[in-house]
Amino acid sequence: MAIMTYAEAGKTALAEEMRRDPLVWAVGEDLGRGGVFGQYAGLIDEFGPDRISDAPISEAAIMGASVGAAMAGTRPVVEMRFADFALCAVDELVNQAAKARYMLGGQTKVPMVIREPMGMWRSSAAQHSQSLESWYTHIPGLVVAVPSTPADNKGLLKAAIRCDDPVVYFEHKNIWGLEGEVPDGDVVLPFGKARMEREGSDITIVSWSSQLHTASRAAETLAAEGVSAEVIDLRTLWPWDRDAVFASVEKTGRLLITHESVSVGGFGAEIAASVSEHLFKALKAPVRRRAAPRIPISYAPPLEDMVRVSEAQIIETVQEMMAV
Amino acid sequence: MPGTMTRNIDVERYLEHHRMMHRIRAFEEAAARANQDKLVLGAIHLSIGQEAIASGVCRNLRPTDYLLSTHRGHGHTLAKGADPTAMMSELLGREGGICQGKGGSMHIADFGVGMLGANGVVAANINIAAGAAHAIKLKGDDGVACSIFGDGAINRGPFLEGLNWAGVFKLPALFVCESNGFASTTRTDAMTSGEGAAARARSLGIPADEIDGNDIVAVDETVRAAVDAIRGGGGPRFILCSTYRLHGHTASDPAAYRRKDEVDAAWKNDPIGRCAQMLRDAGVASDDLDAQRDAAVFEMDQAYETAKAAPWPDLSLAYTDVQDIGDPRGRAF
Numbered sequence: 001m002a003i004m005t006y007a008e009a010g011k012t013a014l015a016e017e018m019r020r021d022p023l024v025w026a027v028g029e030d031l032g033r034g035g036v037f038g039q040y041a042g043l044i045d046e047f048g049p050d051r052i053s054d055a056p057i058s059e060a061a062i063m064g065a066s067v068g069a070a071m072a073g074t075r076p077v078v079e080m081r082f083a084d085f086a087l088c089a090v091d092e093l094v095n096q097a098a099k100a101r102y103m104l105g106g107q108t109k110v111p112m113v114i115r116e117p118m119g120m121w122r123s124s125a126a127q128h129s130q131s132l133e134s135w136y137t138h139i140p141g142l143v144v145a146v147p148s149t150p151a152d153n154k155g156l157l158k159a160a161i162r163c164d165d166p167v168v169y170f171e172h173k174n175i176w177g178l179e180g181e182v183p184d185g186d187v188v189l190p191f192g193k194a195r196m197e198r199e200g201s202d203i204t205i206v207s208w209s210s211q212l213h214t215a216s217r218a219a220e221t222l223a224a225e226g227v228s229a230e231v232i233d234l235r236t237l238w239p240w241d242r243d244a245v246f247a248s249v250e251k252t253g254r255l256l257i258t259h260e261s262v263s264v265g266g267f268g269a270e271i272a273a274s275v276s277e278h279l280f281k282a283l284k285a286p287v288r289r290r291a292a293p294r295i296p297i298s299y300a301p302p303l304e305d306m307v308r309v310s311e312a313q314i315i316e317t318v319q320e321m322m323a324v
Numbered sequence: 325m326p327g328t329m330t331r332n333i334d335v336e337r338y339l340e341h342h343r344m345m346h347r348i349r350a351f352e353e354a355a356a357r358a359n360q361d362k363l364v365l366g367a368i369h370l371s372i373g374q375e376a377i378a379s380g381v382c383r384n385l386r387p388t389d390y391l392l393s394t395h396r397g398h399g400h401t402l403a404k405g406a407d408p409t410a411m412m413s414e415l416l417g418r419e420g421g422i423c424q425g426k427g428g429s430m431h432i433a434d435f436g437v438g439m440l441g442a443n444g445v446v447a448a449n450i451n452i453a454a455g456a457a458h459a460i461k462l463k464g465d466d467g468v469a470c471s472i473f474g475d476g477a478i479n480r481g482p483f484l485e486g487l488n489w490a491g492v493f494k495l496p497a498l499f500v501c502e503s504n505g506f507a508s509t510t511r512t513d514a515m516t517s518g519e520g521a522a523a524r525a526r527s528l529g530i531p532a533d534e535i536d537g538n539d540i541v542a543v544d545e546t547v548r549a550a551v552d553a554i555r556g557g558g559g560p561r562f563i564l565c566s567t568y569r570l571h572g573h574t575a576s577d578p579a580a581y582r583r584k585d586e587v588d589a590a591w592k593n594d595p596i597g598r599c600a601q602m603l604r605d606a607g608v609a610s611d612d613l614d615a616q617r618d619a620a621v622f623e624m625d626q627a628y629e630t631a632k633a634a635p636w637p638d639l640s641l642a643y644t645d646v647q648d649i650g651d652p653r654g655r656a657f
Contacts, residue, residue, distance in 0.1 A: 025462060050462060056492060061485035064451025065458055068469070071440055072390060072459035095445055096452065105423030106645035107435040143649045165647040191649045239650035 001183060007039045007176040009150035010115075013157035014040075014077060016186065018047055021075065024161055025051040027062055028079025028115075036081055037117060037176055063089035063114070067096045070112045070166075077161060083116035083170060084127050097166040098141030109164040113157070119210055119260055120304060121173035126296040129304075131209070131261035136168045137238045137270070143167040143191060144237040148212040150180040152235055155189030162188065172210040172260075192239035200230035203254040203318055206245055206271060208234040211260045211309065218314035227322055237267050242274060249275055253284035254321050258309055263291035285324035290317050331541060335606050341383065341540045342603060342613060345375035345596045346620035348399040351408050354624040355398065355415055355429075359575040363632060365417045368429040369396040373538075373570030376595035377502050378403040380543025381472060384551045387437050390456040390469040392449035395430045396502075397442035400472055405437035412627040418634035425637040426645075447477035450486035450499065457495035457560070468554050470498040476507030478521045487528050490560035497560040498550055499525070502537060504569035509581055525562035537565025538595040541602070568593065 004012065018024045025047075026040065032054045034041035044052040055062045059080060066076035080086040086093065097110045120129045136144045143165050147153040153171065160167035197212060198219050207215040212233045219229035230248050234240055249255045255275050257268035272287040292307045352370045359368055371378065378399030385391060385404065393400040402408060406422060414421035415429050423431055433441040440456060443449045453471030460467045477483055478501065490497040501521045505512060518524070522532040533550065535542040543565060550561040568590040572579035579587075600613050643653050 023463075056485070056488060058485040058489065060481055061451050061454065061489045064448065064482060064486065065455030065489055068390075068392070068440070068452035068455025068457075069459040069462070070455075071452070072456040072469070074459045074462055076455075091445055091448060092451060096443075096448055100441065101647070102645050103423065103427045103431040104433040104435075104441055105421070105426050107423070107433055108440070109648075140652065141647050143647065163649055165649050167649075239655070242655070 001181045003179055004150055004182050005176065006150045006153050006171070006178045007037060009154040009182045010039055010157050010171060011041070011043065012182070013154040014161070015043060015046065017158055017161040018051060023073065024075045024077065025053060026077040026079060027053040027055050027066060029055055029057055029081055031079060035079060037173065039176070059085050059088035060092055063092035064096065066112050067092055067100065067110055070110045071100065071108045075111045075161060077113045078115065080114060080116045082128050083118040083132050084130050086114065086116050093166070093168070094139050098139050102141060110166050111164045113160045113167045113169050115169050115171060117173045118170045119172045119174055120297060120308065123299050123301060123304060125299040129297040131259070133170050133237055134261055134265060134267040137267055141166065142238065144170070145191065145235070146170045146208040146237055147235060148172070148175070148209050148233050150178060151182045152189065152195065154182050155187050156235065158186070158188045159191060163191070170209060174210045175213070189235070191236045192241055193235065194241035194244040195233040195235055197231040197233045198229065200228035200252065202228045202252055203230070203256060203321060204245065204248040204252045205229050205231045205314070205318070206234060206255065206257045207231065207259060208237065209260065211258055214309065214311050215258050215314060218311045218318070221311065221315055222318055227318060229318060240271070245271060245275065246279060249279050250282050253282055255283070255287045256290065256314070256317055256321065257287070258290040258314055260309065261292060262294050263289050264294045266291050285321045288317055288321055290314055331602060333541060333602065333606055335603065335608060337544070338540065338599060338603055339608065339616070341379045341544065342596070342599050343616045343620065344379040344383070344403055345540070345599060346617045347408070347623065348375045348378055348402050349596060350620040350624035351402055351411070351627070352398055354412065354628040356575050358412070358416060358628055364415050364429070364575070366428045366430070367574045367576070368415060369573065370571045370575055371396045371399045373590065373594060374502055374504060374567045375399055376540040376543050376599070377472070377500065377537045377565045377567060380540055381470060381500055381547050383544060384547045385438070385468065385470060389438050389467050390453065391439050392453040392456065392469070392471045393439070393442040394446070394449060394473050395442060395444055396474065397432060398429070401432050401434060401439050401442065404434070404439040406432070406434035406439055408624060409627040409630050412631040413634050416631045416634070417636070418631055419637050420634050421637070424641050426641065447473060447480035447482040449473060450477065450482040451489070454486040454489045454495060454497055457490060457497035458493060460496050461493065466555055468496045468498055468551055470500065472500045472502060474507070475501055475503040475505070475512040475521060477501070478524060479507070479516060483524070487525055487530055487560070487562065491529050494559040496554045498547070498554055499530070499560065499562045501562070501564045502567055503564055504567050506569055506573065508573050509577065509579070522562065522564045530560050530562045532562040532564060534564045535566070537567035538593050538598060540595060540599045570594070
């Protein structure tokens with residue numbers, strides 16, 4: 001075990017995988033100087049500029065060239081800098097990377113990792129703050145990962161690099177500096193296995209990425225008030241650990257999903273619908289969601305906070321659900 | 325009429341081209357017939373009149389070189405070495421289709437001969453080809469990745485981004501523009517500002533040739549020189565091949581937006597007719613040339629008959645080859 005930050009854990013995962021497999025390479029803007037968030041700092045010294053490759057500000061080319069490079073036998077790790085910028089490369093990701101294997105009758109796979117730093121961070125406003133993870137769960141062919149801790153950022157990134165599918169890998173900007181214990185060595189986490197953040201018996205709270213920590217703090221406060229909340233960190237959204245969520249809801253009879261992304265059409269809706277379809281009789285209260293209103297993210301902190309789901313809002317919702 | 329002057333040519337090589345061009349023509353005429361028979365399910369885009377580019381480019385690529393094509397890609401795929409029966413079965417959506425009936429005409433591919441896919445999105449293959457070239461460079465191979473695209477593609481971003489990328493990383497990439505005059509059903513010139521594709525390529529530092537794409541000798545020799553230069557480490561090259569799309573945008577498009585005399589004149593410039601004339605001038609008997617044509621027609625008619633007789637694909641294929649992690653055969657809902 002070592003204590004490291006979420007960013008360092010990602011860097012460690014990439015370095016270990018690049019040492020293990022010479023066909024792994026990373027490409028994106030400013031990577032030679034460490035990447036815009038320093039998540040590649042120093043890697044060029046070990047791996048050189050061909051494998052820690054700078055790129056023009058051409059998201060479509062970064063993504064599209066990586067599709068070709070993956071089909072031609074390498075394993076690119078694509079840095080999109082901000083999840084928002086990856087929208088410049090949606091054809092390359094959605095029409096090309098996600099579809100090639102199927103459309104071409106299984107003649108190829110497209111092993112690539114698309115790193116998309118997401119979420120609200122330092123008043124970055126509407127084009128540098130979005131959480132768009134639910135979009136990609138809608139696309140057959142893609143795997144979607146949303147790690148919340150340093151340990152998971154190492155284990156899931158290693159798994160993503162080894163995966164033969166295109167993996168859209170969302171790291172949250174607000175937790176780059178979050179420190180935690182990270183296992184040493186070659187620990188590769190499975191996709192589709194949730195992490196039990198906190199056990200409880202009264203209500204299940206499902207979350208992921210940075211919002212998981214808000215949910216966890218809310219559960220801590222609720223415990224002092226006598227409400228035992230179970231908090232599940234989904235870790236990956238496709239595949240998502242339905243078994244873990246269902247088992248928890250069968251135990252608690254209540255489900256709240258909270259995420260930073262917009263509530264409308266968010267992945268919380270998918271979870272809520274699945275639980276409603278399969279566990280209706282186990283529910284003691286209607287399934288609830290706490291997620292962002294459908295408004296763009298503002299610049300001024302008080303306006304930005306209007307989008308953020310707070311610990312207090314989660315507590316309030318849980319109390320309402322307990323009163324049903 | 326151009327191409328009639330006697331040239332000192334390698335007769336065997338151009339007999340091969342003549343044969344290949346007839347195979348492409350015959351495949352597409354069979355496909356057009358299948359379309360009329362309502363057995364082709366989606367849209368098909370014929371390259372009739374553009375065969376010299378397919379044959380001239382692919383003759384100079386190795387099976388291990390990569391080719392990325394467009395929605396108008398039957399000719400490229402055949403010339404790269406794919407099996408016409410498997411291709412025709414794909415057009416009909418049948419078992420034995422080259423992509424298992426999951427792709428159709430616009431997604432034909434044969435990785436066994438380095439053909440990494442046609443593409444349903446105009447210009448999308450340019451960045452993918454640049455990336456395939458990037459992989460060749462990273463692995464230290466001596467291959468070439470080639471992208472063939474139409475003149476409509478030069479107004480999409482990937483034309484800038486992919487060529488710039490190949491130039492920046494000095495990649496072994498060949499970009500070939502089949503300039504057939506039309507972007508879908510609109511004249512490309514009317515929608516293109518400035519001096520066009522070759523000037524744009526040169527502005528990115530990429531050497532560009534501009535040739536008569538209906539002259540098989542010009543295509544063959546220009547591509548051969550470009551591929552040699554690329555394989556020698558010279559970085560990417562661009563070739564603008566002027567041609568004419570003798571049919572409409574799709575096989576169902578009567579192309580009423582152009583005058584008959586324009587099309588009649590274009591038929592007189594048909595690359596197959598020009599190649600045949602050149603070979604006759606070089607002493608090849610007309611009967612030998614006709615025999616190549618007849619063999620091609622027979623081969624492609626057989627391909628159509630075989631495809632027609634094939635059953636629909638097994639329904640279980642709908643769920644295969646989606647993804648390893650989160651495989652829909654485990655859970656798709």
